[in-house]
Amino acid sequence: MDDDAGTPSSSRTGERPLVPLIARSRTIYHRVDPVAYDCVKVIIVRDGTAIVFSEFGQKPVRPGDVVLLAANTLCASEPEGHVTVTSVSLDPDYLLDQVRWQFAGVLRDRLDAQGFADAIYTEPAQILRLGEDRAGMLTPWLDELVALSIERQFSRDYFRIQALWFSITHVIAPYIKVSPVRVSSSQRAHIRPTLPRDRRFAPLRAEARHAAELLREAPAHRWTLEDLAAQVHLSSSQLARVFVEAYGKTPLAFLTMVRAEHLARYLRETDMSVATAMREVGWHSRSHATELFRQYVGLTPGQYRQKRARI
Structure with missing residues (x-):
């Protein structure tokens, strides 16, 4: 409704303090x-x-x-x-x-x-x-x-x-209108630390929003920066810049985050094997996927599932 609520950044100097x-x-x-x-x-x-x-x-x-x-x-x-x-x-x-x-x-x-x-x-x-x-x-x-x-x-x-x-x-x-949801104390997930980013409190470029939607909708696709840029009609360098400005991380780091969240959900909510779940989210190298998941979740996929099974 408002066109600008102000931004916490001091963009003139390049410094942009993160505030809640x-x-x-x-x-x-x-x-x-x-x-x-x-x-x-x-x-x-x-x-x-x-x-x-x-x-x-x-x-x-x-x-x-x-x-x-x-x-x-x-x-x-x-x-x-x-x-x-x-x-x-x-x-x-x-x-x-x-x-x-x-x-x-x-x-x-x-x-x-x-x-x-x-x-x-x-x-x-x-x-x-x-x-x-x-x-x-x-x-x-x-x-x-x-x-x-x-x-x-x-x-x-x-x-x-x-x-x-x-x-x-x-x-x-x-x-505030809310939807009724049944929750229980047996629910479990593990913390997903996010990469450091600047929150701009600023309008999002439509291309950045579209790119994020594409990554969320098809995390298993073998995305490259060039493919994603072509989808939103920007050059690779332009997309990288506007995406980082919007989300505080590169498109491929954003994709890693989305895949980690999807994999965590599969491990929590299905009996799918770890290897199968990894392929479902677009990771085909188990060792690489394990390391990326550990960086975001704090546990390996196997450890994550074991903790879920003990609850």
């Missing part, structure tokens, strides 16, 4: 064309009205409404005169850690939390109708969160920023 969230308030007078971001967006309407276009179709928003957008979700808006919003942009890994600890009684680690979050938050775009009175409770927290975000002293103010965010989510969470 950014908050900005702004008044919009003109149409915002469809754009997707690499972060989760929580947009609180504070004044004015607008028509919003996203996965839910075309809907009006007014003061007291909250627009919730998953990462990589296209959204556009057209103010009716003007609309004033406060937008909170959140790193998905930061939110995933919160899900992990919120349901710590039944989720053992972050891979388990990822699957659980994917299952319960099935709507990538929602409008939450809080009402002006309830949304008004958020005003002082939002203003302070914006002020601290602008000051950029994230390490110093981290706990206050987190406290403000938790106060806001405590109010809006009951309005």
